Amino acid sequence: DSEVKIGSYLLERLAQLGTHSVQGVPGDFNMGFLDLIEDHAKLRWIGNANELNAAYAADGYARVKRTLGAVVTTFGVGELSALNGVAGSFSERLPVIHIVGVPSTAAQGSHSLLHHTLGDGRFSAFENMSKEISVDSAVLKQKEGAGEAIDRILVSAMSKARPVYLALPTDLVHATIPAGALKTPLEYSPPPNDEDAEKYVLSVAHDHIAKAKSAVILVDACAARHGCIEESRELIEKSGLPVFATPMGKAIIDEDHAQYGGIYVGNLTTEPVKQVLESADVLIMLGSLKSDFNSGNFSYRTPRSRTIELHSDYTTIGYSHYPGIGMKRLLPKLSAMLAAGGEKRREETMQVVPKFTNVLPDEKGDAISQAWLWPRMGMFFQPKDQVVLWGSIGWSVGATLGVALAARELQIGRTHLFVGDGSLQLTVQEVGTMIKHGLNPYLFVLNNDGYEIERQIHGPQRSYNDIQPYDHSILLDFFSRPKTAQQSQEESHSKDPKPSNKQYYAVKTKKELDELLSDADFNVPDRIRLIEIFVPRGDAPTALRRQAEATGSANKYD
Amino acid sequence: DSEVKIGSYLLERLAQLGTHSVQGVPGDFNMGFLDLIEDHAKLRWIGNANELNAAYAADGYARVKRTLGAVVTTFGVGELSALNGVAGSFSERLPVIHIVGVPSTAAQGSHSLLHHTLGDGRFSAFENMSKEISVDSAVLKQKEGAGEAIDRILVSAMSKARPVYLALPTDLVHATIPAGALKTPLEYSPPPNDEDAEKYVLSVAHDHIAKAKSAVILVDACAARHGCIEESRELIEKSGLPVFATPMGKAIIDEDHAQYGGIYVGNLTTEPVKQVLESADVLIMLGSLKSDFNSGNFSYRTPRSRTIELHSDYTTIGYSHYPGIGMKRLLPKLSAMLAAGGEKRREETMQVVPKFTNVLPDEKGDAISQAWLWPRMGMFFQPKDQVVLWGSIGWSVGATLGVALAARELQIGRTHLFVGDGSLQLTVQEVGTMIKHGLNPYLFVLNNDGYEIERQIHGPQRSYNDIQPYDHSILLDFFSRPKTAQQSQEESHSKDPKPSNKQYYAVKTKKELDELLSDADFNVPDRIRLIEIFVPRGDAPTALRRQAEATGSANKYD
Numbered sequence A, B: 001d002s003e004v005k006i007g008s009y010l011l012e013r014l015a016q017l018g019t020h021s022v023q024g025v026p027g028d029f030n031m032g033f034l035d036l037i038e039d040h041a042k043l044r045w046i047g048n049a050n051e052l053n054a055a056y057a058a059d060g061y062a063r064v065k066r067t068l069g070a071v072v073t074t075f076g077v078g079e080l081s082a083l084n085g086v087a088g089s090f091s092e093r094l095p096v097i098h099i100v101g102v103p104s105t106a107a108q109g110s111h112s113l114l115h116h117t118l119g120d121g122r123f124s125a126f127e128n129m130s131k132e133i134s135v136d137s138a139v140l141k142q143k144e145g146a147g148e149a150i151d152r153i154l155v156s157a158m159s160k161a162r163p164v165y166l167a168l169p170t171d172l173v174h175a176t177i178p179a180g181a182l183k184t185p186l187e188y189s190p191p192p193n194d195e196d197a198e199k200y201v202l203s204v205a206h207d208h209i210a211k212a213k214s215a216v217i218l219v220d221a222c223a224a225r226h227g228c229i230e231e232s233r234e235l236i237e238k239s240g241l242p243v244f245a246t247p248m249g250k251a252i253i254d255e256d257h258a259q260y261g262g263i264y265v266g267n268l269t270t271e272p273v274k275q276v277l278e279s280a281d282v283l284i285m286l287g288s289l290k291s292d293f294n295s296g297n298f299s300y301r302t303p304r305s306r307t308i309e310l311h312s313d314y315t316t317i318g319y320s321h322y323p324g325i326g327m328k329r330l331l332p333k334l335s336a337m338l339a340a341g342g343e344k345r346r347e348e349t350m351q352v353v354p355k356f357t358n359v360l361p362d363e364k365g366d367a368i369s370q371a372w373l374w375p376r377m378g379m380f381f382q383p384k385d386q387v388v389l390w391g392s393i394g395w396s397v398g399a400t401l402g403v404a405l406a407a408r409e410l411q412i413g414r415t416h417l418f419v420g421d422g423s424l425q426l427t428v429q430e431v432g433t434m435i436k437h438g439l440n441p442y443l444f445v446l447n448n449d450g451y452e453i454e455r456q457i458h459g460p461q462r463s464y465n466d467i468q469p470y471d472h473s474i475l476l477d478f479f480s481r482p483k484t485a486q487q488s489q490e491e492s493h494s495k496d497p498k499p500s501n502k503q504y505y506a507v508k509t510k511k512e513l514d515e516l517l518s519d520a521d522f523n524v525p526d527r528i529r530l531i532e533i534f535v536p537r538g539d540a541p542t543a544l545r546r547q548a549e550a551t552g553s554a555n556k557y558d
């Protein structure tokens, strides 16, 4: 059997999974590992501006590449900055490996490590913190079993679609282990369901659907996270049922699909969609993920008794739970079962699904309102464009880096970021990393003079909802090499990608935005663009306003 | 007894402790509390660009104000971003309270909170993570006992000089409790030492010092952290012994003091200092804090058998430990004991302490080397100037905000930041918050084209040690309100402080820097200044080079 360095073993596994961009920041305990990344033919080291942004980028990358995201940090000070990003991947179910370079196994045994901890002699504080937001972790202590441990946590991440943690001591990176296992790619597809239990579930589901006067499908993020996109599409085709999507499930179904009726997001949903979906006799939820953003702040009005939920490792029908019955195996059988009558159902579907069109509201005035902005943007997007939108603040800018990298690797669509002037500030420096890697996303910055969502919730005239105004017209210039500066001649810069060209646009009226979005040159993603859209203070989309009112009641007092 | 809101009770305690600036970022679960901060006559809400920077600012504030730092975040997404900053305060022993606005006690009981957790039903993941880096915490569940819990954790923070965590539910902020306790300020000075044990320790110490041919004092950070600056100075005066300082203990002793001999930092120390200190028969360490930065990467050559260590709650003499014998009470008695013979010792001291002078090295060439830079800067500093230097990367920019706020409140000195071009990128947006609050620090940016420390350690020609170059000439412009933009007329902006004026300087030669530092106008801190100093790639201070070699050996492999 040939031998391979433990660090290289891990990188081979990443390459096999299609993880070709690795995010992170160098540090004293990870540089030996970074050498291996830089020297690997298939991998690209991204080198983010800080660790939080790196974790966000790994999350965005995992979403679009539909595989493992990877982030490398250094022991203690480095790894802790990444935690919020990893926690986001945990709650939104993205497989991410957080690889932390830690002191050598020799140093760990000695007194000197004591100094590298928090100064109070506890060795495991950092690991403990990460374990709260990981589904599996490995703290390597010796080369024996290292390959197996790496394989185990990678399989956990992929099969559970959640982050894992790996502590990699400096000396073990270059210690060798047998390479043989690498010949077999990792197997992380779910095991078959229990045959009898599955048959029973199918028959109960069939009864429900057969008896229903109306049944609809709601596709959600976890169908994508657990590799069930094809299976979900097959169900839609074969069953002929109306299909709706949550905000995070949107990518699974084509907006132009004849059976597609629009977005469901609890009480933020438009009336026609709400009507059809909430009154259905049977609602089939594929991979439901109820985060605040994805569920209209948890405001579903969908009775449990009429709901069938398909998840990666369990199914529910009404009040009955069926643990161990996962959707990857169940879906094809459900599709086969519903194929009979599919055409008839499809015809009925055409009668009920609300026709989805982007209609611009008939508003007075030149100023850009959000009510006008979103349908207008809808006309601008092209199929396969990647749109990064809201999400928890700060996340979106880091995630855009990962999304743009993944989109480039997959050679799909353009990348658009929509970010508020407030959210932008949290992680703004990651724009520099985009320029460094020659990426050309469209960065739409909505400037409404502060934290408008928060103002809608509480304290509209409070100065804590104000922010320091930035001069966005020079943002791209600030994060670029100054024109006057010589390009460094050092060898280490010889491998630098060609940085992005750049352009800034200020947009204050509907007409200006209209013209810009219709401009043919503007539509070519040949440079990084920052489009600052000025929106009046106090303006907010109706949906947001409603959501804010609900949240705001929690902050009320006399 | 009159009543007070729980939120106001906490704020009164902060005001009593002299904590007048509160760092943080608004969020859904803390805005009711922010109202109270904004309305409090003695408190100022800072409103940072992100939570990590906010935690760093609280750390810097605590260092200079020598009291509690405070940072407010929101449940989950907000609080986790602050953890790295709080962990830094834990290991460097700064009292900081991390106040997290959490859902109401009613919501906590209900199903809806489940959604606000990580999506897997665990309620305590966030608390658990913070507990690893806190000496005490309180998760308020009801108004009964809330005041006592707040008092307890504040006393823990102040007496142990470490962070504490407070989860503050939205409804309890405005619930009322009796106000009576507020009449008595918190008592956090250490209890008296056991009388007999203390006597014994004093006599053992006396024997050691009396027998010694040479004894020296080393002052370190924890003497300041535990409120023993006056006691330490008294010991120096009365004993007449030579005194040295660690990098973090420097603020305790005046550089011009006749007994002062310079900085000790393990094997990075200059020869004359190393000589005197490491050969002393007795070394009295006051409040030793051995972090990597503060101890020359843990390279002390000071034999335990000849060392007396005074800490906040224990003492060691040689190999003997004396738990419970704290320095606050011990120091005055030691001083009294050593007063006899003090004059004679002082005379001997004059013979041995190396005379500390800032000598510029005699170098060829115009380019600014670090060997030349640091002594030159030494001549520029004025007594009471606050200098923020290195530290863990990213920390320094956030900390400078807190330091500048504290210095303004205390009406002491100017604030100088020295930051590498790489470190600056992690938290650069906090410069905007400085401008928002009209602060005028000097920001010296050392531009050496990347992560030079890391290059010295490993991979000098590796591209992972390269960074995206920024155009620092427009940094201050980018983080300021654009000239073309109208000042918002909203009421919420009416309380905005006057933003800083600003100026940028590019410095490429010794002559240029010399002239700039000597310029009278430049010396007046009437605007925020960014001074970009270009240093050649590959140049590093000797001390750093030596430290890097030691660290680098950990990354070596074949």
Ligand SMILES: Cc1ncc(C[n+]2csc(CCOP(=O)(O)OP(=O)(O)O)c2C)c(N)n1
Pocket (backbone or CB within 6 Å): A392, A393, A394, A419, A420, A421, A422, A423, A424, A446, A448, A450, A451, A452, A453, A454, B025, B026, B027, B028, B051, B074, B077, B078, B081
């Ligand atoms: C890390 C983090 N900190 C704080 C919050 C609370 N928060 C939610 S929205 C928001 C304001 C966003 O402002 P902006 O991006 O300008 O969007 P706008 O509301 O103005 O459209 C804040 C501070 C959060 N969600 N996440």
Ligand SMILES: Cc1ncc(C[n+]2csc(CCOP(=O)(O)OP(=O)(O)O)c2C)c(N)n1
Pocket (backbone or CB within 6 Å): A025, A026, A027, A028, A051, A074, A077, A078, A081, B392, B393, B394, B419, B420, B421, B422, B423, B424, B446, B448, B450, B451, B452, B453, B454
């Ligand atoms: C949060 C964090 N991430 C990474 C590191 C590892 N690290 C230590 S020094 C350094 C480079 C600093 O570069 P710069 O500020 O330009 O200073 P220079 O070494 O060039 O003088 C890095 C990445 C760290 N200490 N902390």
Ligand SMILES: [Mg+2]
Pocket (backbone or CB within 6 Å): A420, A421, A422, A423, A446, A447, A448, A449, A450, A451, A452
């Ligand atoms: Mg905004």
Ligand SMILES: [Mg+2]
Pocket (backbone or CB within 6 Å): B420, B421, B422, B423, B446, B447, B448, B449, B450, B451, B452
């Ligand atoms: Mg540098």
